[in-house]
Amino acid sequence: MLTLFMIKNCDTCRKARKALDEKGLPYQVHDLRKDGLSAALLEHILARVPVMEALNRRSTTWRNLPEEDKKEIDANKARALIMANPTLLKRPLLDTGDDIILGYRDGDYDTLKG
Template sequence: MRSIILYGLKTCDTCRKARRHLDAAGVDYRFRDLRADGVDGERLRRWEAAVGWEQLLNRRSTTWRQLAEADRADLTADRAIALMIDHPTLIKRPVLEYDERVLVGYRANDYDNLS
């Protein structure tokens, strides 16, 4: 059985679009709220290995802008992952896990191939 998990925020408009797309296509998936459920370092490491921490870290978020300059400077993969564990809203969303793959962000064409 195919396991599809969508990680995001319930209040995120882009996550809502992704959920509507999956619902309309009849795709069976689970939704995990990053704020409510958090995310562990092991999962973040898998995502980072699949797409790179630079793509995973949302530098346009309010949370990013509110971080101290010292926290934003000289980032490495380890530091970025630690920040995302402490502040899950720093993760670019939605993150979709399926068939051992990871998609970050929502693009309708990518989601069309899931049904």
């Protein structure tokens, strides 16, 4: 089954949900604020997506981090920041079981099958 990692107040996440609903695809929602992010789940995601691509530097969470935390960011520091602040994970993030789709633009889910 598909898993959509998101936060409820994100407009792009809502568009992704709508696209999945319109295609009639079954999926489960994982709210990063409510459900959190375990180390095992993060490692599952990062096995398919490079950590620097998964780090959302456009988020409010990123902007609110102390400047010291944002300096000299590398893969290890990014991983630790995402673990401490799950909303730093780029979203929506769709786990298809075989692949991870980061973000959402119209047409991104067109090839998915139920």
